[in-house]
Amino acid sequence: MEKVYVLDTNVLLHDPMAINAFHEHRVVIPMTVLEELDHIKDRRDKDVSREARIAINAIDKILFNASPKAIQEGVPIPSALGGEETGSLAIFPDQLINHDVPAPYLDGSQHQANDNRIINVALNLQVKNPNAYVCLVTKDINMRLKAKGSGLENVEDYRKDRVLEDIQYMAKGYEHLPGSFWSQVDKVDTLRDGGQTLHVLNREVLPKVHINEFLYDDSGFVSMVRSLDEEKLELLDLSRDQLMNQRMWGLSPRNFEQAMAFFLISRPHIDMTVLTGPAGSGKTLIALAYGLHAILEEKRFDKMIVARSTPPMAEDIGFLPGTEEEKMAPWLAAFEDNLEVLHGTDESPYSSIEYVKDKANIQFKSLNFMRGRSFNNAYIVIDEAQGLTQFQLKSIITRVGVNSKIVVLGNLAQIDNQYISPLTSGLTYLVEKSKNFEHAGVMHVNGIERSRLAAFAEENL
Incomplete structure (x- = not known):
């Protein structure tokens, strides 16, 4: 199934290179989005204005040699790695949308003009491409609600920057091992490196740990992952008392x-x-x-x-x-x-x-x-x-x-x-x-x- 993604302005401000995030699919940018980027690029807010300019330059880099007809139909997006072409990028002239198309049509009043015009683009494409997956991508929750309420089948948040499905799974930098850690270990090589004690284990013992992560159990064992590979895991043995007695600039841990x-x-x-x-x-x-x-x-x-x-x-x-x-x-x-x-x-x-x-x-x-x-x-x-x-x-x-x-x-x-x-x-x-x-x-x-x-x-x- 062909997939068509209509991007809202806030997506391009959130990630100016978002047009490269949709792989082999078609990306459509409404004319209203370009108008909003044009207003935002000169704002006093340097962060937002800078990202608007980067987004405009990224769009121009793809479309600068294309004809007006090709821009409306879709221009291939070059691969970020310089390989084969991926999806396509098109500009939709939403100022031409009118009641002649049998699609729901949101009011174009001045107060709601921009959001409504962007939603109208997705609604229009949904009617003209009944066999395609047409989706509006916006970070505006209320806009997503309006689009769904207007009859748009597919509305999504921008998800490329989402590296987790649940925030509780975010790395904390330490892991508590219940009970006694050593009772679960069959084989270990213990080494001395200067004044440090190192334990070398099979990676299978702790398959999910990451480098520089702390590990501690209920029996007083504390360590930090010093190095790891697919087969071995090296733990730096630490002392809880020594950790608690550290001092930096007169400050001690509480x-x-x-x-x-x-x-x-x-x-x-x-x-x-x-x-x-x-x-x-x-x-x-x-x-x-x-x-x-x-x-x-x-x-x-x-x-x-x-x-x-x-x-x-x-x-x-x-x-x-x-x-x-x-x-x-x-x-x-x-x-x-x-x-x-x-x-x-x-x-x-x-x-x-x-x-x-x-x-x-x-x-x-x-x-x-x-x-x-x-x-x-x-x-x-x-x-x-x-x-x-x-x-x-x-x-x-x-x-x-x-x-x-x-x-x-x-x-x-x-x-x-x-x-x-x-x-x-x-x-x-x-x-x-x-x-x-x-x-x-x-x-x-x-x-x-x-x-x-x-x-x-x-x-x-």
Whole structure:
């Protein structure tokens, strides 16, 4: 059966390269979508306008040599790998739709014009192609409801960025093994590597674990997966007491998940650490404490770059006075709060904080100005990453230069982007795609360490 996918504007803003995601099928872009992209490309919101321009360029790259008739009928989409052609891309002139076609027709009033015109394209194609699977793809829930209510048989969310079917299966960075782990193991080779103890097992014992994942059982055994292949699994033996007694910049873990996060973030071979968890679990404090320790004590990095995802930022930042760092201050107050926690017991906390900010060369940056730059010898912290798309996170992580480390923080319960859910968040995508990379680590820090009121609110409100 021929499949025809009609794309809404928000799909192309969410993933500007979405036209390549439908394999051998036909992709139709209504003229109204091109008009909306044209308006959006000049917006003050740099993130959205940039993605609109990328989407326009991707469409133009396919259609620039085609005739008007070919564009309306469909132009082959080249394979992303440079091989054979895949599906086709067509522009539908929806301004020509009228009541002459025996299809449901939504009102084209100015208030609802754009959404209705896009739905009308799918309805029109459904009538003209009765033997085809015609589907509207949109991230707008209400638009999906309107389309179904108007008689459109097939309506879907954009799913290419969905790496999980259920968020509960997202990698946490650790696995609890009930009972005694060693009672389930028949054969093991134990080695010494310097001061470390390593256990080499058959992969069949733990077939689903990933690199840099922590394992612990009920009898006190704790380890981290140091390496693995199709046949063997190498575990680094750890001590629960040693993990709990770690200290970084005067900070000690207050629960076992924080202790594992301490150990993971301090590994020199790990270039990217992703810390997820609820508000108050200590993600930001751990990231900041290790950054100060690595820069001022270990001399590993020259500076700390702190950036945060803030949807209103792109519109409001220009109206605030001062430098980029001063403009970012209202959104990065959480880092100031955590610096106060680390230095609150000093004789002169304010002077200590200012000294540390200057000595560690802490720079507050807007994500809008990180693209196009490369950060070498830097410790980079991206906070509130749950509201970023996979495309946005990729464009940020590709900025990480030589001898740099990036820490990505996020809480999937606090997504404020209307088109992003926990399943489609760039943070979820990053966790699942990087969990098998030997130079990346993932940790879900679940214990809430703010107050009993904060714990109650997180669980019950």
